[in-house]
Amino acid sequence: MDTTACTILLVDDEAANLDLxxxxxxxxxxxxxxxxxxxxxxxxxxxxxxxDLVLLDLHMPHRDGLAVLAELQARVPEGDFLPVLVLTADATPAARERALAAGAHDFVTKPFDRLEVLLRARNLLRTRLLHRAQRDARGAAELAAVQGRLLADEW
Known part of the structure; x- marks a missing residue:
């Protein structure tokens, strides 16, 4: 499953982190x-x-990542799956618990291992693509069932 065509939103107040x-x-x-x-x-x-994926810092000026996360989730259509990977220097268990309880799907502390971030991002993107494929297949099956009932009613 190719995840490289997916769009990733990177949100961090440090340009060096975005560059990395x-x-x-x-x-x-x-x-x-x-x-x-x-x-x-x-x-x-x-x-x-x-x-298709958001990589989000927690501690930023003007708005923290949890507030951003809540606003993004409010914009995700019901039944859709938007993975969010939190990347933060806050290594406390409380930060991890807050982020995951608020709806983040994964949590990595900075400084991070490059391969770990890459693999976690790939896995979250695969999950999103599988969720989308399942949703589309379910929709097609429901449409086929409706069409089948309509055809049966015509006979």
Missing amino acids: LELVLRPRGYGRLVRVADAREAVAAFEAAAP
């Missing part, structure tokens, strides 16, 4: 990366890019 994430992802074929250095711009970037 690009250095990890681009050589592996991820070319659709959207960078946001100001958390106040994350929702607009999300709406414009329709990402």
Whole structure:
């Protein structure tokens, strides 16, 4: 399953962290990366890019990552799955618990292992693609059932 065509939204107030994430992802074929250095711009970037994965810092000026996470989740259509991977320097168990309880799907502390972030991102993207394929197949099956009933009623 090719995940490299997916769009990834990177949200971090540190340009060096955004650069590092690009250095990890681009050589592996991820070319659709959207960078946001100001958390106040994350929702607009999300709406414009329709990402398949969000890599999100927790502690940023102006808005923290948990507030951004809540706003992004409010924009995800019911029945859809948008994975969020939190990348933060806050290694406390409380931060991990808050992020995961708020709806993040994974949590990695900085400084992070490049391969670990790459593999976790790939796994979350695969899950999203599988969820989307299952949803589409269910929709097609439901449509076929309706069409079958309509045809049966005509006879």
